[in-house]
Amino acid sequence: MFGGYSSKKKVIERYKIIGFISSGTYGRVYKAQGKHGQVGEFAIKKFKPDKEGEIQYTGISQSAIREMALCTELSHPNVVHTVEIILEDKCIYIVFEYAEHDLLQIIHHHNQVTRQAIPARTIKSILYQLLQGLVYLHKNWVMHRDLKPANIMVTSAGKVKIGDLGLARLFYKPLHSLFTGDKVVVTIWYRAPELLLGSRHYTPAVDLWAVGCIFAELLSLRPIFKGEEAKMDSKKTVPFQRNQMQRIVEILGMPTKERWPLLASMPEYPHLNSLASGNPRIHRPVSLEKWYEQNLRNNRYPEGQSKDSPGAEGLSLLQALLEYDPQKRLTAEKALSHPYFSAHDERLKPSDNCFEGSSIEYPNRRVSQEDNDIRTSSLPGTKRSGLPDDSIIGRPAKRLKEG
Amino acid sequence: MAASYWDSTQRKYWTFTKQQLSVERRKLEEAERALVLQFPLPDRRLLSIYFYHQLAKLARPLGVRQQALATAQVYVRRFYTKVEIRKTNPTLVLATALYLACKMEECPQHIRIISAETRHCWDMPLNDTSKIGECEFTLISEMNSQLIIHHPYRSLHELQAQFQLTQEENSLAWSIINDHYLTDLPLLYAPHVIAITAMFLAVVLKPAQGGPQLHAAGVATALQTLGNTRQTTAPGAQNRIQKLVNWLAESSVDIEAVVDCTQELISLYEIWELFTDKNCKDQIAKFVKARGLDK
Numbered sequence A: 001m002f003g004g005y006s007s008k009k010k011v012i013e014r015y016k017i018i019g020f021i022s023s024g025t026y027g028r029v030y031k032a033q034g035k036h037g038q039v040g041e042f043a044i045k046k047f048k049p050d051k052e053g054e055i056q057y058t059g060i061s062q063s064a065i066r067e068m069a070l071c072t073e074l075s076h077p078n079v080v081h082t083v084e085i086i087l088e089d090k091c092i093y094i095v096f097e098y099a100e101h102d103l104l105q106i107i108h109h110h111n112q113v114t115r116q117a118i119p120a121r122t123i124k125s126i127l128y129q130l131l132q133g134l135v136y137l138h139k140n141w142v143m144h145r146d147l148k149p150a151n152i153m154v155t156s157a158g159k160v161k162i163g164d165l166g167l168a169r170l171f172y173k174p175l176h177s178l179f180t181g182d183k184v185v186v187t188i189w190y191r192a193p194e195l196l197l198g199s200r201h202y203t204p205a206v207d208l209w210a211v212g213c214i215f216a217e218l219l220s221l222r223p224i225f226k227g228e229e230a231k232m233d234s235k236k237t238v239p240f241q242r243n244q245m246q247r248i249v250e251i252l253g254m255p256t257k258e259r260w261p262l263l264a265s266m267p268e269y270p271h272l273n274s275l276a277s278g279n280p281r282i283h284r285p286v287s288l289e290k291w292y293e294q295n296l297r298n299n300r301y302p303e304g305q306s307k308d309s310p311g312a313e314g315l316s317l318l319q320a321l322l323e324y325d326p327q328k329r330l331t332a333e334k335a336l337s338h339p340y341f342s343a344h345d346e347r348l349k350p351s352d353n354c355f356e357g358s359s360i361e362y363p364n365r366r367v368s369q370e371d372n373d374i375r376t377s378s379l380p381g382t383k384r385s386g387l388p389d390d391s392i393i394g395r396p397a398k399r400l401k402e403g
Numbered sequence B: 001m002a003a004s005y006w007d008s009t010q011r012k013y014w015t016f017t018k019q020q021l022s023v024e025r026r027k028l029e030e031a032e033r034a035l036v037l038q039f040p041l042p043d044r045r046l047l048s049i050y051f052y053h054q055l056a057k058l059a060r061p062l063g064v065r066q067q068a069l070a071t072a073q074v075y076v077r078r079f080y081t082k083v084e085i086r087k088t089n090p091t092l093v094l095a096t097a098l099y100l101a102c103k104m105e106e107c108p109q110h111i112r113i114i115s116a117e118t119r120h121c122w123d124m125p126l127n128d129t130s131k132i133g134e135c136e137f138t139l140i141s142e143m144n145s146q147l148i149i150h151h152p153y154r155s156l157h158e159l160q161a162q163f164q165l166t167q168e169e170n171s172l173a174w175s176i177i178n179d180h181y182l183t184d185l186p187l188l189y190a191p192h193v194i195a196i197t198a199m200f201l202a203v204v205l206k207p208a209q210g211g212p213q214l215h216a217a218g219v220a221t222a223l224q225t226l227g228n229t230r231q232t233t234a235p236g237a238q239n240r241i242q243k244l245v246n247w248l249a250e251s252s253v254d255i256e257a258v259v260d261c262t263q264e265l266i267s268l269y270e271i272w273e274l275f276t277d278k279n280c281k282d283q284i285a286k287f288v289k290a291r292g293l294d295k
């Protein structure tokens, strides 16, 4: 078409690349500054064509399309802001506002470097901001589906921003179930029990389970349910994530039909009973109360209620988030009005700067100088989670041969 | 329909007044005066009907959902408010719009399947998948990555429950919504206004009158009924139409907008009589061939 596609905007004309941040599942992320007086710093996510060194256009993957569309559409103080999207030279560049930290790095700093708990006030503010971002997403019919510490960004001003909408989806869309297309969703440690049990009708509640896991991890500095992922077999059937489910049951106890009425209708329900055999810990679960008590003690949060401890209200919130039955699990909106957030705070609301009142210095994000040429970088980016993005559904492959 | 439409890029960047729309289009045409004079084209609505037929031919054997087809139509319409049609290969734009829409509407088709299917369904096939891939960049870039489309179908679904529409009324309303993509209405009004118009027409017209295409005359009668709403609310509503009229009058719905939508539909149904596939196809082929846009 009229002399082919040519970009109106050029990345290197608009941005000076300061360094390379990370190589993800889709491509690479760079740190950048504006060349034309744009305020602040930027993180530029570059999506590569599926095949290395592709010289032809092959069509953009569905997940990249989703991410571009959602990033353009959404705007909220607790969702990473998208500055612009540039399509150039068969690559897609999404330019985000830069965030100096993320929860993975903050947790790591406490666990490995200072060996001290994260201040209770910091945790409260992080959760409060995270939930506000989530209320916004859910109100706009967006499920994130991949919440985990690495995807929760924190700016140097202590603002929490939900990032990586690569797996996010609009949930009013599906006429066929959300389950088709991409089968594997959400990093396994944060995966909700209904997904582990093969639910086809999952809901925004999966994000709230992940928030529960993140809350627990902020308190204990370790993933609460650290299972081992069962890999897909050669037939590409999705295996039952036995080990992950086991980890959950060891703490929370077996889910019951009394507490979760639809339990027995879960496709993987028959597997559940077999979990118990040969695993005594399943019969004597720790219970979330015990887990909470122990971890608060280990991390030296003062006993009793105070602003320096998450206290009994923290446990109550955690229980409501790590609720087996997705229908009973707290919604993001309800979670925000949980007493945990109003207790011990004269202003009745947690700060919107999660570092307020804390003197801890977190290291800056590591930026490498190697391979920081955004245009020619050569390390391969693997495709996201191996999902069949452009999967051929419900269509005989016959036509392909004919064509 | 939830907060999302009100903050949407559709409302902010892709909803125009009629004046704005015609200014934009005049700008495009004036920039390419010679081209426009050299290659006259049929009325935009006739072209839209042609595009729709082409898209449907491609979509049907692939089992593409109606909503994806609708999204593709909106993409094409948006694109041609930014790019003069005579500078493009419409066949390529159509195939690409459908390919992109299928991904956005969660019913993805492989790029090779789309391209192979054009060979079966169209007599101006596309042989090169990379052309579709490239055109995808152009489309997305012209639309500023604003790809999420709010359709009236969802609002209709809510209205159906509220007004207990019969099966016939509902499917007539649904087909009126399908028809509105042949006009500029998707660029002019919010989806719920379109849905209300469609529901109103469906109830007033009675399914018997709606054939494959509604008659302009029937819609004109409906318009009269609608005109009455603007005067008074009749007390003691007797029938469903009256109830609907009263509801419209009392609600915050912009009746002028509903009237205008109805008029747009009338003139669509009027001009539809003039449609021939061949005419559109030939006129398009002229500039595509002359300028080598299919190469």
Ligand SMILES: Nc1ncnc2c1ncn2[C@@H]1O[C@H](COP(=O)(O)OP(=O)(O)O)[C@@H](O)[C@H]1O
Residues within 6 Å of the ligand: A021, A022, A023, A024, A025, A026, A029, A042, A043, A045, A080, A096, A097, A098, A099, A100, A102, A150, A151, A153, A163, A164, A165, A166
């Ligand atoms: N806005 C940002 N500011 C700073 N670093 C970022 C930003 N967005 C992403 N990153 C970095 O890039 C990494 C990968 O980005 P992400 O969007 O999470 O991709 P993936 O799809 O691979 O999870 C993140 O873990 C983080 O280190």
